[in-house]
Amino acid sequence: MEAKEGGYDVNIPLYLSHLNVTSALKHSQKQGELSLTISDAADHTKVQKAGKVEHHLWKKRESAGSGQKAMNLVRIISGLPNEKEFVYGALDKLIAWETEFPLIAAAKALRILRQRRLWKRVIQVAKWMLSKGQGATMATYDALLLAFDMDNRVDEVEPLWNMILHTSTRSVSKRLFSRMISLYDHHHVPDKIVEVFADMEELGVKPDEDTVRRVARAFQMLGQEDKQKLVLKRYQSRWKYIHFNGERAKVRRDME
Known part of the structure; x- marks a missing residue:
C-alpha cells in the first residue's frame, strides 16, 4: 500500500509535484487569456456591425x-x-x-x-x-450623342466628339466609339465612320461585331473594297451563332 500525505503521493518526487501544479496554473492562465481574446473579438465584431448598419x-x-x-x-x-x-x-x-x-x-x-x-x-x-x-462622364456623353442621333441633330455631334477626344483621349470607352459609328451609320455618313474608326484604331480600342460590320459597309460605300476585306479579316470573329434544328449553334464563318 502506497503512503500518501496531505492528498499527495509521498513516493512522487517533489519536483514532479511542483511541475504538475505549475502546469495546472499555466493551463488555467491560458484559458483565461483565451476567454478574454474571444470576448474582445466579439466586442470588435459588434462595433464593426454597428458601423456597417x-x-x-x-x-x-x-x-x-x-x-x-x-x-x-x-x-x-x-x-x-x-x-x-x-x-x-x-x-x-x-x-x-x-x-x-x-x-x-x-x-x-x-x-x-x-x-x-x-x-x-x-x-x-x-x-x-x-x-x-x-x-462630364462617358454616361452623360453617351446619352447626349444618342439624343443628337434621335433628334436628327447630327451637325452638333462633331464639335462634342472633338471635345471628348481632346479632354479624355485615353479613357474614351468602346461604347462611345460604337455610339458614334452607329450614329453616322444611321444617318448615312460613311466618311465620318471611317474617321472615327481611324481614331479607334489609333487608341487601340478593339471594335465589337456590330461596329466591324458598319465600318466594312462604310468602306464598301466609299468604293474601298480592299479596306473592307482587311477590316473583316482583322476584326471579324471567326465564329458566329446560327439556329440549327431549333437550337443555337456556334460555327466557323468559313464553313457557311
Whole structure:
C-alpha cells in the first residue's frame, strides 16, 4: 500500500509535484487569456456591425433623396416651353439653395428622360450639367450623342466628339466609339465612320461585331473594297451563332 500525505503521493518526487501544479496554473492562465481574446473579438465584431448598419442606412437615405429630386426635376422641365432660356432658368432656380451641385439627382433625371425618349429634354439637361462643369462622364456623353442621333441633330455631334477626344483621349470607352459609328451609320455618313474608326484604331480600342460590320459597309460605300476585306479579316470573329434544328449553334464563318 502506497503512503500518501496531505492528498499527495509521498513516493512522487517533489519536483514532479511542483511541475504538475505549475502546469495546472499555466493551463488555467491560458484559458483565461483565451476567454478574454474571444470576448474582445466579439466586442470588435459588434462595433464593426454597428458601423456597417449606420453606413447602409445613410446610403439608403441619400439614394431616396436623390430619386425624389430627380423626379421633381423631370416634372418641372416637362411643363416648360422648349427653349433653352426657360429650361436653364428653371434648373438654376431649382438648385439655387443647394450647398453643392446635386449630381446624382441630375444623372438620375437624365436617365429617366432617356427612358421616356424625351430627346430634346435629354439634350437640354445634359448641356446644362456640362455648362456647370458637372457630369462630364462617358454616361452623360453617351446619352447626349444618342439624343443628337434621335433628334436628327447630327451637325452638333462633331464639335462634342472633338471635345471628348481632346479632354479624355485615353479613357474614351468602346461604347462611345460604337455610339458614334452607329450614329453616322444611321444617318448615312460613311466618311465620318471611317474617321472615327481611324481614331479607334489609333487608341487601340478593339471594335465589337456590330461596329466591324458598319465600318466594312462604310468602306464598301466609299468604293474601298480592299479596306473592307482587311477590316473583316482583322476584326471579324471567326465564329458566329446560327439556329440549327431549333437550337443555337456556334460555327466557323468559313464553313457557311
